[in-house]
Amino acid sequence: ILNVEQSPQSLHVQEGDSTNFTCSFPSSNFYALHWYRWETAKSPEALFVMTLNGDEKKKGRISATLNTKEGYSYLYIKGSQPEDSATYLCAFRWNTGRRALTFGSGTRLQVQP
């Protein structure tokens, strides 16, 4: 089992703050890195799928970067809002062996109004 590490485990910010979290993954045999948002009482929702080193993706106030050579991805939220409160999961797929994702344990974000 490959390790996918996310940090921090949880984060409390004030409305309007910008924040970022990290996903670390094995730098060899990279295939794809996924980010998902999981709000309480809902199902996880895909944010980004990233495949190329240097990739930057953006969706509204949320953006992500990817560094496959050093094995990390950052997720940024600009001007956090209470509705951004959720657990953010990253998941890694490598290019050998099984065609499935390995998930990190997530970063739980709480945005205080």
Added chain:
Amino acid sequence: DGGITQSPKYLFRKEGQNVTLSCEQNLNHDAMYWYRQDPGQGLRLIYYSQIVNDFQKGDIAEGYSVSREKKESFPLTVTSAQKNPTAFYLCASSIQGQGNNQPQHFGDGTRLSIL
């Protein structure tokens, strides 16, 4: 609307009993997956299937079984051999597109508890 339906939402199992969790999708996705979540942990892969009549073990397959007789259905059976079945179970599906780097779509989950 297209989506993934998991049932039931809550399930209780007696000791020594097998139970089956249902997962149905009408997204016409080829691949389907079962995950388990325990408190403080991420999603752990139990089984996955990329095509009808074929499936592979994930990281924690012991005590579980699956079938994939139809494209839209991927039921998970939690057998009596699974000694710690209390958890939240999520089903997902994805397109088997070129490069196979498509996002996964998730159901709402089933919470299984032991009586």
